[in-house]
Amino acid sequence: MALLGVVIAVLIGLSSVLSAVVAWRASLSAIEAGRYESLAVQQQARRAQLERELEGIVAQDLRLATAYREHAAAARELQQQAHDVRADDPELADELDMEAAGRRSQARSLQPFFVGQLGVALRDDGTVDYDADRVLRWLREGELELRELRPDDTLELANVADRRTLGLIGVAAIFVGALLVLTLAQVVERRLGLRLAFTLLGGVLVGVGAVTFMALGVLAG
Amino acid sequence: MTARLDRLRRMLTPRHALPTPGDAVEEDGAGEQQAERSGGAPDDRRGDRFAGAIAVVIAVATLLAAVAGLLQAEAAELAEDDRLAATRSALEAAASAQRGQQLAQVEYQSYIAAVEQATSAGNAQLRSMLADEGSGRHRQLLLEHERWQRLAEVSLAGSEIGRSEEYGPEQDPTFPRRYFAAAREESHRLNALQDAYNERANQIDERGAAYTAILAVLAVSVYLYVLSVAVSAAMLRRSFVAVASLMLAVAACWMGLTALQTAPDIREDAAAAYAAGRVASETAHDSAGYADARRHFDRAIELRPSFGPAYLGRADAIFLGASQQRGGLVSLVPVDALRAARADTTRARELGLATAQVEGRLGFYAFAEGIQTGDMSALEASLAATTRALRLDPAEPVYWLNLGLVHLALERPTDAQAAYTDAAKHALYVDGDRHQPRNEPWLEQTWLAGALTDLELLARHRPHLSGLVDGTKEWLVGRIGAGTMDQPEQSDARIEDVVVTIFPGQVQWQAQIPGYQPERDVISAQWYHRLPGAEGWAVMPEVSGRSGIAADPAGGYFQLSRYLGLTQPAACMPPGSYRLELYLNGQRVASQEVEPDFGVLEAALARDITMAYCRPADWQPIEEQVPGLLHGFTATDGYTGVYGLRFDLPRSFSEVPGLPELMLGSMMGSMTDLFPAVPVLVEEAGTTDGYFMGLSQTAWQWYDYGSGWVRAAAGLDEDGAVLIGIVYGPYAWFDSPVADAIHDSMVRHE
Numbered sequence: 001m002a003l004l005g006v007v008i009a010v011l012i013g014l015s016s017v018l019s020a021v022v023a024w025r026a027s028l029s030a031i032e033a034g035r036y037e038s039l040a041v042q043q044q045a046r047r048a049q050l051e052r053e054l055e056g057i058v059a060q061d062l063r064l065a066t067a068y069r070e071h072a073a074a075a076r077e078l079q080q081q082a083h084d085v086r087a088d089d090p091e092l093a094d095e096l097d098m099e100a101a102g103r104r105s106q107a108r109s110l111q112p113f114f115v116g117q118l119g120v121a122l123r124d125d126g127t128v129d130y131d132a133d134r135v136l137r138w139l140r141e142g143e144l145e146l147r148e149l150r151p152d153d154t155l156e157l158a159n160v161a162d163r164r165t166l167g168l169i170g171v172a173a174i175f176v177g178a179l180l181v182l183t184l185a186q187v188v189e190r191r192l193g194l195r196l197a198f199t200l201l202g203g204v205l206v207g208v209g210a211v212t213f214m215a216l217g218v219l220a221g
Numbered sequence: 222m223t224a225r226l227d228r229l230r231r232m233l234t235p236r237h238a239l240p241t242p243g244d245a246v247e248e249d250g251a252g253e254q255q256a257e258r259s260g261g262a263p264d265d266r267r268g269d270r271f272a273g274a275i276a277v278v279i280a281v282a283t284l285l286a287a288v289a290g291l292l293q294a295e296a297a298e299l300a301e302d303d304r305l306a307a308t309r310s311a312l313e314a315a316a317s318a319q320r321g322q323q324l325a326q327v328e329y330q331s332y333i334a335a336v337e338q339a340t341s342a343g344n345a346q347l348r349s350m351l352a353d354e355g356s357g358r359h360r361q362l363l364l365e366h367e368r369w370q371r372l373a374e375v376s377l378a379g380s381e382i383g384r385s386e387e388y389g390p391e392q393d394p395t396f397p398r399r400y401f402a403a404a405r406e407e408s409h410r411l412n413a414l415q416d417a418y419n420e421r422a423n424q425i426d427e428r429g430a431a432y433t434a435i436l437a438v439l440a441v442s443v444y445l446y447v448l449s450v451a452v453s454a455a456m457l458r459r460s461f462v463a464v465a466s467l468m469l470a471v472a473a474c475w476m477g478l479t480a481l482q483t484a485p486d487i488r489e490d491a492a493a494a495y496a497a498g499r500v501a502s503e504t505a506h507d508s509a510g511y512a513d514a515r516r517h518f519d520r521a522i523e524l525r526p527s528f529g530p531a532y533l534g535r536a537d538a539i540f541l542g543a544s545q546q547r548g549g550l551v552s553l554v555p556v557d558a559l560r561a562a563r564a565d566t567t568r569a570r571e572l573g574l575a576t577a578q579v580e581g582r583l584g585f586y587a588f589a590e591g592i593q594t595g596d597m598s599a600l601e602a603s604l605a606a607t608t609r610a611l612r613l614d615p616a617e618p619v620y621w622l623n624l625g626l627v628h629l630a631l632e633r634p635t636d637a638q639a640a641y642t643d644a645a646k647h648a649l650y651v652d653g654d655r656h657q658p659r660n661e662p663w664l665e666q667t668w669l670a671g672a673l674t675d676l677e678l679l680a681r682h683r684p685h686l687s688g689l690v691d692g693t694k695e696w697l698v699g700r701i702g703a704g705t706m707d708q709p710e711q712s713d714a715r716i717e718d719v720v721v722t723i724f725p726g727q728v729q730w731q732a733q734i735p736g737y738q739p740e741r742d743v744i745s746a747q748w749y750h751r752l753p754g755a756e757g758w759a760v761m762p763e764v765s766g767r768s769g770i771a772a773d774p775a776g777g778y779f780q781l782s783r784y785l786g787l788t789q790p791a792a793c794m795p796p797g798s799y800r801l802e803l804y805l806n807g808q809r810v811a812s813q814e815v816e817p818d819f820g821v822l823e824a825a826l827a828r829d830i831t832m833a834y835c836r837p838a839d840w841q842p843i844e845e846q847v848p849g850l851l852h853g854f855t856a857t858d859g860y861t862g863v864y865g866l867r868f869d870l871p872r873s874f875s876e877v878p879g880l881p882e883l884m885l886g887s888m889m890g891s892m893t894d895l896f897p898a899v900p901v902l903v904e905e906a907g908t909t910d911g912y913f914m915g916l917s918q919t920a921w922q923w924y925d926y927g928s929g930w931v932r933a934a935a936g937l938d939e940d941g942a943v944l945i946g947i948v949y950g951p952y953a954w955f956d957s958p959v960a961d962a963i964h965d966s967m968v969r970h971e
Contacts, residue, residue, distance in 0.1 A: 009457050013464055016444060020437035027433035031300075031426045038304040038422075042311040042415060049315035049408065056322045064333070082872065094871035098351070101869030101942065102344035105849040108971060109340040111828050112390075113333050115397065118787075119971065138661075147614060148576045179444070186452055 005186075008199055012182045015206045019175035022213055026168035029161050036158030043151040050146045054139040058132050061116045065128045071107035072122035075100045164216060171213045178205035272450055275462070279446050282469050286439040289476055293432035296425050299484070303422035307415045314411035325404035329397060331380035335373045336848065340829060342369035343849035347869060391842060394790030394824075399504040409499040413492035413521075416530055421484050431479045435472045442468040491524035495531050502538050506790050511542025529572030533579065536565035540586070545752050546759050547795075548788055550619065550671030552589065552678060553757040559590040577614035580606045581623070588627050588675075592682045603627045618648040622672045625693070630679055634689055641693065644672070645700040655706075662704060662766060669701040670760035673747060677758050691809070699807020702745040702767060709807035712742050716810045718777070721801050723817040725793045725835040725966035726785030726824075728764045730801055732811070733777040742806055744770055746780055749800040758800060763787045786833045786970045791824035793835035793966060819962035826970060827852035830867035832914070832944060833970035836963060845895070853895075860897055860929065861950035863963050868943045881935035882908055882920035884943040889924060889933065896949055900924035900931045914969050916944060930955050932964060944969075 082096035111119045116135040120128050140146055185198035342365075349362035383389050388400035445465035449458045498517030505511045518535035521528055543558030544551045554562075563586040570579050584607030591599030604627045610620045621644035628637035643653070648668050651657040659665065673694055680690040699709040714736035722729045728748055737744075745767045749758040764782035773779045784794055794817070803811040822835035829848045840854040840862065849869075855862030868884055877883065886902070893899045903923040913919040916936025924931035931949040938944055946967045948960050 016441040020441045023437040024434035028430045031430055041308050045311040045315045049318045052319050060326050094873055097871035098348050106340050109336050109829050144578050
């Protein structure tokens, strides 16, 4: 009987301490979940910031490309007209040549201002060889920070921490249950059979709680 | 005797042993006798005193728990506030970056408009020169020129980007990088504040977690106290009380220590210093620029010693500032700088920045330090960090190349080969997927150049690995350099009589290649550069590669690769030694070193006149520049200088024989105020027709202005324009190689 009393006392002490530790771990896990959730929002904002900056560069280039195309295409048209009239009206052709040269020079003056791509050219079909998707891909690849910002992954970490918190709360409940049963074992001093049963149940609950706690720790780690 | 035996039995019986029924009677009898002697019920009184003491202690514990609960609630609220502030800063940073970029783009657009208008003015001026002087058309064009000129001035005045302003193209060789970087300063500051709020929230969270633990300990303590009252066995009671008291004491001390901890202040000045450092770092292009960035990061760290991103920024500034490489991936850095950069990056990692970038950099810094100092532990650390980087970002070819390199340094060729195979796969295919070829030869060559430079570094410090290094270089050039993972084809072609020429703006090799079949053979040229007095060779990705090999009309083949205008900021070929390695289908078949003597020259890009050239660093841009027509630089005294001109002419003019020569003569006769005195053609030198920028109908002439020479060249462009390049200076100056170097540097540049 004396030994049983000691066992009950040890189990009560063990489950008390373990329940305190589990409650603390659950609190840490809940804090971690909150931290990841906040971080995910911040990462999303940072990601959006970097994306908008890169898209802004491309948009700026595209505005320039439109102006460039106008000059370059006009130069081409003027040159063609000059060619067409040269035989009949050489003076007009010369005038058109000079206008074409002027528009070419206007187009050239825009070249240094492209930021995402080093210069552009007018294709035969009248479009500018500025592939916005490709430039954006280059810019994204060059922005290493962007590749590492994964708000979805961070949110998943928050979910994992949330699930762990719930698990730890469950483990704490097991320890509280064990405490209750062991307290009853302590109270029913004179009914040996019941006392033994409560002690056994309390011991099992402490064991299950401890194993579950360790398993959660391994999964988290 | 019986009484003695009873006493002895009581002494031997453990005090906690349950009494037998007879014992109980005796005990009870003894108790009664004792109670009678003391005039009351002593056990009841003792029990009451014990229960009273426990009640007091429970009250104290409950009070402590209430305080802990209050402090925990406060900590949770403070942490939540800081997290909200961090999130708000992140959102504001995003908004600020967008706003800053949009405003900068408006200014940029105004500046571009001014340039377009100035170009229109130049066009009108040029056309007026072709119109009959005094005619209505001539006057109309002059008025048009003036009108555009005025508009350009108004537009320029309305933009905060002036040509010579701090962020203007004359002050910023990387224009418009600095201007746009400066527009992001506020968002960097807000991101720094976000980091500070997060750090403080984490610290407060730790306090909150401590209070939670304290509460749990107190709860258990209270429970054990209550239990101690409920149990009757004295030993158990004492054990519970002892444990409960210990827990109570621990909880009280822990709470006191936790409550004494203070959260750090949010340092606005540290955030501002960090933002200035980021801008300085993003716009740095020389040692002075990186030193400036480092000063800002030093300040940020001084103000906030736990500022992880500032350590990382400083590490970058130290690493890049200590290297003289200004192109491609930087590898050649002195050991001292590597140590400092590694220490800062390690600190950043300790402070929570365990990203792939950080791990990748740590891996390379440790390799470069280990290989130069012979420290094997640094190489092992490099391997570990690079492996961690790849775990975080397995698609980055640079990390795979670094992994192969470290394995080679650790003399594990099989592991090295596996890593290099992965590197080639990720370099040539997006995400290493063979169905998605990258098709970015320039980017692939940049990675290859970085890998070859690192291998060169390894061979220099581990000469006994030269064979392995050479084999790896051939393997890499045969894959990444050829743009395929397939085994290079066998070839009977040979490369002979290689002639290497370094111009200030471009490099060229010429060779005889009997048996060369372009559809079968891949020739890859890898150009190495070594600064004067330096030991390490670095591959120049801008001029290296396999494209542009052409048949030489004089026989054989050549590859002329431009450097000028392909770097950011624009640069001319740096001084030092050059080495060419020619690879034929992945086999190194030729290698040659040369050392040009043109010294240090700086780049001048004049896209408006489709020219680029090199000039001495201390020369200044001329005030008479006319967009689309005239561009130039002169020494501050005006006695030496270079001009580039472009005359757009009607196509019918192209039929005029010797048009470039005529235009050159006309220009030299009409624009005499560009020179210290009126230049006169040196008839006896005649007009020659040497190579000039790849133009046709070239004409070279000498002029004499009394105290110096003018060397002028002209040629006809394929669009009918005449391009003219002029260098002038005192007679003695022409004895130096600089005048020829400037002319040699002139290239077409659109």
